[in-house]
Amino acid sequence: MxxxxxxxxxxxxxxxxxxxxxxxxxxxxxxxxxxxxxxxxxxxxxxxxxxxxxxxxxxxxxxxxxxxxxxxxxxxxxxxxxxxxxxxxxxxxxxxxxxxxxxxxxxxxxxxxxxxxxxxxxxxxxxxxxxxxxxxxxxxxxxxxxxxxxxxxxxxxxxxxxxxxxxxxxxxxxxxxxxxxxxxxxxxxxxxxxxxxxxxxxxxxxxRSYRGQELWDSFGDHLSEMAGFKTLYRDPIWPVGLNPGEITDAAAEQAQALLANILTDKTLLKTWFGRFATQLDSVAAQQLPEPLTEEETPDIEDFMGALQVEPGLIKDPVCRFAFAKVDQNTLLYVNGAIWDSFGATDAFITLLANQSFLTQEQIMLNGDDEGNIKLLFDLWKLQYIVFIE
Known part of the structure; x- marks a missing residue:
């Protein structure tokens, strides 16, 4: 430091x-x-x-x-x-x-x-x-x-x-x-x-700097992808003798209340923000590594064997990893996506997100859990993590 x-x-x-x-x-x-x-x-x-x-x-x-x-x-x-x-x-x-x-x-x-x-x-x-x-x-x-x-x-x-x-x-x-x-x-x-x-x-x-408009647009995209905001707008109580062409304060306040309500959903906000915070910019997205082809990909048993002899695994520097505790679950985020953790332990997801590399010793200490190995294998096939040379 x-x-x-x-x-x-x-x-x-x-x-x-x-x-x-x-x-x-x-x-x-x-x-x-x-x-x-x-x-x-x-x-x-x-x-x-x-x-x-x-x-x-x-x-x-x-x-x-x-x-x-x-x-x-x-x-x-x-x-x-x-x-x-x-x-x-x-x-x-x-x-x-x-x-x-x-x-x-x-x-x-x-x-x-x-x-x-x-x-x-x-x-x-x-x-x-x-x-x-x-x-x-x-x-x-x-x-x-x-x-x-x-x-x-x-x-x-x-x-x-x-x-x-x-x-x-x-x-x-x-x-x-x-x-x-x-x-x-x-x-x-x-x-x-x-x-x-x-x-x-x-x-x-x-x-990174975040402008409010970026946050708002990204949150809207997240809601659309998750189909998580289907609550209907409800009118206020209309007065007798209204102006039929007027948008009243009461009508705008109903829309405001609908939007404000979704912003109180802490689980939804935290789930979205992990995606936003790890999203790659356009230049970085073009620099992502090429995934292994089917011919280049061995069985997971061969991968496990390599883990026992190689010094460890290191993240590709373009990739962005993070984790979040959401409703007593640990979510892994990679490059703007909520990642399939394959049932990996919370402690291992935390370790993976926190560090730029994993030593062989750290991998072996967590290797008894099948989900941990499946997660590493999935990321390795994409070359988001590679063996340390």
Missing amino acids: IKFQDIDLATFLKDYWQQKPLVIRNALPNFESPVSPEELAGLSLEDEVESRIVIQKGEQDYQLLKGPFDENTYQTLPEQDWTLLIQGVDRLIPEVTDLLNDFDFLPRWRIDDIMISYATKGGNVGPHFDHYDVFLLQAAGSRQWLLTAQDCLESNYIQGVDLRLMQTFKVEEDYVFEKGDILYLPPKWGHHGIALDDQCMTYSIGY
């Missing part, structure tokens, strides 16, 4: 998370980036990788290039003042995925992805604010971070620029970050990070 130094974890969760920034010096002592700038550039050449280059040309003049790039792109870049950004590196490189274990003091299903940026001296993406929480880990080199809580409004965007940059940026805090330092930022805090050398690399551990 990252080291909070001057405060404890409880204080961070109570007083800082989603409320105000925190500078965490030496949060990951002796951190060494498992990815080099050259490897990042290599990833940007691949079609399935989301990549961008931002070049600053003037005080409020930025150029945005979108990948995939080619080797000629890098030969034409200026000496300084540019930044390469690669999205979703945790889905691509296992050593980057492992970094998420240092942030398990927050729910894993809240994490969106890890973006890695490399910048030459002066490189930056402009002053901006985000709608999500983020931990900004300085992985190499040095970066200056300027912060503000003022004017973080969409009306403050510079018009005619591909990037959502702040027109007015009044600096309130100014820090220099070295390797291993972390800056935590809650939503809607203006920040402007400027590379101070040609070795600057920053890891952005970003968390």
Whole structure:
């Protein structure tokens, strides 16, 4: 886990998370980036990788290039003042995925992805604010971070620029970050990070943001799929001499009461929210592994034999797992679906959702239950979990 130094974890969760920034010096002592700038550039050449280059040309003049790039792109870049950004590196490189274990003091299903940026001296993406929480880990080199809580409004965007940059940026805090330092930022805090050398690399551990409209639409889709909301709307008591064309307050209140009633169903809400929280975005959905073909799939007895000799199983980094206690049952969610648990024990479902991998010892300790093995076999056939190499 990252080291909070001057405060404890409880204080961070109570007083800082989603409320105000925190500078965490030496949060990951002796951190060494498992990815080099050259490897990042290599990833940007691949079609399935989301990549961008931002070049600053003037005080409020930025150029945005979108990948995939080619080797000629890098030969034409200026000496300084540019930044390469690669999205979703945790889905691509296992050593980057492992970094998420240092942030398990927050729910894993809240994490969106890890973006890695490399910048030459002066490189930056402009002053901006985000709608999500983020931990900004300085992985190499040095970066200056300027912060503000003022004017973080969409009306403050510079018009005619591909990037959502702040027109007015009044600096309130100014820090220099070295390797291993972390800056935590809650939503809607203006920040402007400027590379101070040609070795600057920053890891952005970003968390999902949920707009109310997204929740509402998703809940409606869940109700439709489950056919779980067939209660009929009932009229109010109509007055004598009504206006036949008027929608009255009483009529709208009847509709409101009908909707409010479904929102009091805690079982339904919790069942739905597990699906919502583990749903993949469109990019991640395209990165799901190919399932085993019928010819590639052995009998479950052969799978059980492999479990006894292999070091363990690890989840595919694209997949999102979670569990919930619903009406004294433990539901498993995988990639936006309520998963068939095959009668696996509650303790095993919890273990599977909590950890990024299962050791052979953990599997053997739970291997006497037939449902546990059937669940693993089902997930392995889809390659949502694979044997640790």
